[in-house]
Amino acid sequence: DGGITQSPKYLFRKEGQNVTLSCEQNLNHDAMYWYRQDPGQGLRLIYYSQIVNDFQKGDIAEGYSVSREKKESFPLTVTSAQKNPTAFYLCASSIGQVTTDTQYFGPGTRLTVL
Amino acid sequence: DQQVKQNSPSLSVQEGRISILNCDYTNSMFDYFLWYKKYPAEGPTFLISISSIKDKNEDGRFTVFLNKSAKHLSLHIVPSQPGDSAVYFCAASTLNTGNQFYFGTGTSLTVIP
Numbered sequence: 368d369g370g371i372t373q374s375p376k377y378l379f380r381k382e383g384q385n386v387t388l389s390c391e392q393n394l395n396h397d398a399m400y401w402y403r404q405d406p407g408q409g410l411r412l413i414y415y416s417q418i419v420n421d422f423q424k425g426d427i428a429e430g431y432s433v434s435r436e437k438k439e440s441f442p443l444t445v446t447s448a449q450k451n452p453t454a455f456y457l458c459a460s461s462i463g464q465v466t467t468d469t470q471y472f473g474p475g476t477r478l479t480v481l
Numbered sequence: 482d483q484q485v486k487q488n489s490p491s492l493s494v495q496e497g498r499i500s501i502l503n504c505d506y507t508n509s510m511f512d513y514f515l516w517y518k519k520y521p522a523e524g525p526t527f528l529i530s531i532s533s534i535k536d537k538n539e540d541g542r543f544t545v546f547l548n549k550s551a552k553h554l555s556l557h558i559v560p561s562q563p564g565d566s567a568v569y570f571c572a573a574s575t576l577n578t579g580n581q582f583y584f585g586t587g588t589s590l591t592v593i594p
Contacts, residue, residue: 371524398580409485409570409584410525417579425581457524464579466513467532472524 370394371473373458378478380445380452388443388476390458399441400459400470403427410457416441417464445478452480484508485573487585495593500558502588504571507552511573515582516545516556519568528569529556532576561592 371392380386392399398417402410412425416435430449435441441460445452457475461468486505494500502516512533517525531538531545531554538545544557558565568589572582 373524376522400580402584407586409483409487409586410572410582411584412581415581459524461580466574466576466578466580467530468580469527470580470582472517472526474522474524 371458371460371471373456373473373476376474376476378476380478380480382480383447385447386445386452386478388445388456388458388478390441390443390473392439392441392458392460392471392473394460394462394471395438396460396462396471397438398461398464398468399435400461401425401431401433401441401443402457402459404455404457404475413443413456415464452478454478483586484511484583485571485585487569487571487588489588490586491589491591493591493593494561496563497560500556500561500565500590500592502556502558502569502571502590504554504556504585505552506554506573506583508573508583509552510575511583513574513576514545514547514554515572515574516543517570517572517584519570519587525570558590561590563592563594566590566592 400415401413414433416422458473459470516528519525
């Protein structure tokens with residue numbers, strides 16, 4: 368079955384610890400994205416990648432880092448520099464980076480920093 | 482600053498009636514718009530899109546209307562079904578700047594059987 372998987376679904380970390388969220392897709396999509404959702408706010412773009420070994424910052428990249436070593440994988444690291452890391456994180460992918468390319472989303476990871 | 486706004490956090494509609502979900506945007510450069518639907522514990526799924534060269538796009542029970550002068554779009558679901566109960570997000574982008582979207586805060590639709 369083709370799709371996007373994010374693991375784990377729920378993640379708890381102590382303040383000051385880095386944590387890496389997994390995102391894998393088997394859709395053979397070139398572009399991948401990370402969004403964050405907070406209560407009362409829309410999805411906000413953290414980072415995106417058009418091709419392997421290339422990525423760009425979105426609107427709220429501070430305190431986050433990503434890598435794109437493989438086409439199918441786009442892990443997001445939430446560093447201790449992120450002031451308010453507790454949020455719902457969504458990963459998405461699309462065939463390319465043309466605006467009309469539909470983005471397909473994973474089920475999300477809810478991160479809680481204690 | 483929220484460039485895409487959905488001012489109604491929730492909406493309840495009787496089964497069989499019309500559901501109208503509204504979305505407003507502030508950036509006049511946006512020329513491509515989408516609606517996504519999200520069930521609990523799942524990621525959003527694409528529903529319908531519209532570009533600014535049109536003012537209406539229809540797909541089955543779903544129709545999106547775009548009013549560029551008012552910077553407003555709406556999603557009509559007719560007839561509404563219980564399976565339509567979900568959170569609906571609108572999103573906007575500009576066609577010449579790649580696949581970066583600005584999302585609204587979502588409207589939770591409940592269709593009452």
